[in-house]
Structures are given as C-alpha cells and as structure tokens.
Amino acid sequence: MTARVMATMRSGAILATGLAVFCCGCPGTSWATSWALERAMAEADSFLAQTAVLSIPDSLVLATDVTDPLLAFFVGLLDQELYGAITDTHMTRAVEQSRRKSRIPYEVILEVRRGPGLRHKSGWLKIRFTEPLKAPVPYSILGYHPGSVVSSQDVTFEEWQADKVFVPNPYDEGPDTFELTNLTLWGVIEGEILIDIDGWVDAFLGGKLDDTHIVALALFHFGGEQLAMSMGFSNEGRGRSGALDIKTDKIHFPSSNALKAIGRYLRGRVVRRLARRGIAAWTAPDEKS
Numbered sequence: 001m002t003a004r005v006m007a008t009m010r011s012g013a014i015l016a017t018g019l020a021v022f023c024c025g026c027p028g029t030s031w032a033t034s035w036a037l038e039r040a041m042a043e044a045d046s047f048l049a050q051t052a053v054l055s056i057p058d059s060l061v062l063a064t065d066v067t068d069p070l071l072a073f074f075v076g077l078l079d080q081e082l083y084g085a086i087t088d089t090h091m092t093r094a095v096e097q098s099r100r101k102s103r104i105p106y107e108v109i110l111e112v113r114r115g116p117g118l119r120h121k122s123g124w125l126k127i128r129f130t131e132p133l134k135a136p137v138p139y140s141i142l143g144y145h146p147g148s149v150v151s152s153q154d155v156t157f158e159e160w161q162a163d164k165v166f167v168p169n170p171y172d173e174g175p176d177t178f179e180l181t182n183l184t185l186w187g188v189i190e191g192e193i194l195i196d197i198d199g200w201v202d203a204f205l206g207g208k209l210d211d212t213h214i215v216a217l218a219l220f221h222f223g224g225e226q227l228a229m230s231m232g233f234s235n236e237g238r239g240r241s242g243a244l245d246i247k248t249d250k251i252h253f254p255s256s257n258a259l260k261a262i263g264r265y266l267r268g269r270v271v272r273r274l275a276r277r278g279i280a281a282w283t284a285p286d287e288k289s
Helices: 002-024 031-048 069-078 088-096 199-206 256-274
Strands: 085-087 109-118 123-128 133-136 147-151 152-166 177-190 193-197 212-222 225-233 237-247
Touching: 002 212, 031 109, 031 123, 031 152, 031 177, 069 088, 088 109, 152 256, 177 256, 193 225, 212 256, 225 256, 237 256
Parallel strands: none
Antiparallel strands: 085 109, 109 123, 123 152, 133 147, 147 193, 152 177, 177 212, 193 212, 212 225, 225 237
16 A cells, blocks of 8 residues: 555544544434434455455464354464455364364354554454354353344444553452453444344343444453453443353353453444544434434
C-alpha cells in the first residue's frame, strides 16, 4: 500500500473521529455513522483483499492446551501471526487431524479471512457463513443449551492486540487490577450476532442470562487460564459478557467479579475505539433502520 493511500486513510480516521464528537449521541442510523462505516469497510476490504487462501500442509499447527480442535486451529494461526483465508477444507482437516469432535458448527462456515491493519498490532477479521445463521448455542450452561446463535451471513471485525493490559478492579475485594496478557480483541464493524436465549431459561435465571447483541470478542490469558470472551448488550442496554476456558472447554457460569470487570472494561474499550471512527457499536433494536 502506498504512503499516499495510508495518509489518506489516516486523514479519514481523524475526520471520522471529529464527526463522532460533533454528532455525540447520534443513533447508529445517522448519516455520520453511515459515512464512517463505509470508510471503515473500505479500509477492511482493501487489507483483506491482499490476503490469499492459506495452503494446507500435511500437518496443521494446533495450539496445545486447547480442547476444541477448531479453536486449537484458530489459536495456532494467531500464535503464528498468519494472515489469510481458511475454508471448510482447513476446518475439516483440523477436526480429522485432532481426532476430536468440535462444538463449533463449522459446516456452515464458508470462510474466515484475517488481514493486517493500518496500525501496528491492528487488523481485520471477516467470517462468512453459507447463509444467515441460526444454530443452537454450542456450549451448555447448567446442563442445557440455553438458546440460539443468530448471525448475518457476513460479519466483519476490527482487531487490536496488546501484550499486557491492566483492568481496574471496581470491587472492594481482590487486587487493585487484573492483569491480562496476550490479548486479542475484535469489535464488530459490520453485521450482527445475537445470542437468543430461550424465554424460560431467561425467566428461570432471573436476568443472569439475557438475549445479547454481541459487539466484541476477545482471547487472552488471565489467572492461569486462556479465555475466550464474548461481550455485548441486552435489549435493554445492559452490559453482558461470558467467558470460556478453552482448555477445559467449559463456560464460567456464573461469572466471577473479576470476569465481570474484565468484560465491562473490554466492552467499553471496543465501544470507545469504534466511537473514534464515528461508529456506534450498538443501538437499541427499535432505533435500527
């Protein structure tokens, strides 16, 4: 990419931030957000278009201490700092090589493409399903799969990485901060992911589980575990997050105070980063066009 193109993108990012400040409080359907979203997607597409489908070696690199073979494959790609596209052929090979079943419904994933970003430790990720997705939540809580994952056919994320992050502890007990290492954070730029919780489960657990509009995903080490976390908002705008221990392949439920604080912090970090682009990370369902 030429220096002139990079300078143009930087100027666009600065202008988008200015518009976000000027239009503070505008809903996600404002002209300013639409303009900023178009610029972000143009940047994403330009970088993702430079990547190619990854070759399939005789033996794929699967991360150790990760139970699910597809998660082990994805984490292995991150550890190798590889960019490119993987297809259902890659995913089938990972499952076959591991000789373990995956909870992830990879049969409906057409392609996952990852590319670098304009800045250091930034990037882009795009997931394309064979069609708009509606599948059972792959992990159980209290012995029951509590609902469905609903997604648009394409979902594009912006990616940020950090070697170490200290999350303030808002609670009276515990350390002053929670230390996260090897953090990769993804914020939804375009597309939608909804965790649709069955009504009786929602009622039975008294709000501990809600329908959640996902705005961010994360992978990091904390407290001797490597965790995958999803973060979002309920229909009423309440923050929600959930964490998976990828070694034991089990959901942390109910979440500890530490995990709640981490989810709140990382979700806020994504919301602020997207706001600098002039993009509203989430708007209430009745505010969407």
